[in-house]
Amino acid sequence: MDGRKVAAGRNGWDSVIEIKVGRHILEVEFNRGVFFARTKLELDATAKVNYELKYTTDAELFGHNSYCDFWIVDRATDQAVTAIKKASVEKMPEVRQPSSLP
Numbered sequence: 001m002d003g004r005k006v007a008a009g010r011n012g013w014d015s016v017i018e019i020k021v022g023r024h025i026l027e028v029e030f031n032r033g034v035f036f037a038r039t040k041l042e043l044d045a046t047a048k049v050n051y052e053l054k055y056t057t058d059a060e061l062f063g064h065n066s067y068c069d070f071w072i073v074d075r076a077t078d079q080a081v082t083a084i085k086k087a088s089v090e091k092m093p094e095v096r097q098p099s100s101l102p
Contacts, residue, residue, distance in 0.1 A: 030068045037068035037087040050075040
């Protein structure tokens with residue numbers, strides 16, 4: 001959020017995160033298996049409003065894995081408060097373990 005990491009991660013995907021009133025840039029990420037998508041959303045947060053990040057994707061085990069749309073809604077009205085941003089779904093780079101051979 002605004003260039004600062006928020007400790008939520010995969011295990012905290014449904015964590016409540018406090019957002020102060022004002023304009024914010026939120027970098028959001030979708031993860032499923034070895035696939036991910038990431039984009040930035042602009043939010044003008046107002047007082048006493050609960051927001052929820054929404055997404056839709058075609059990323060499935062044997063799917064096309066091509067896109068993920070992200071947006072934020074006002075939970076009371078379910079109305080979008082940000083533009084919908086489309087991000088490409090990519091495969092996470094493989095992490096190679098160091099070889100034990102000299």
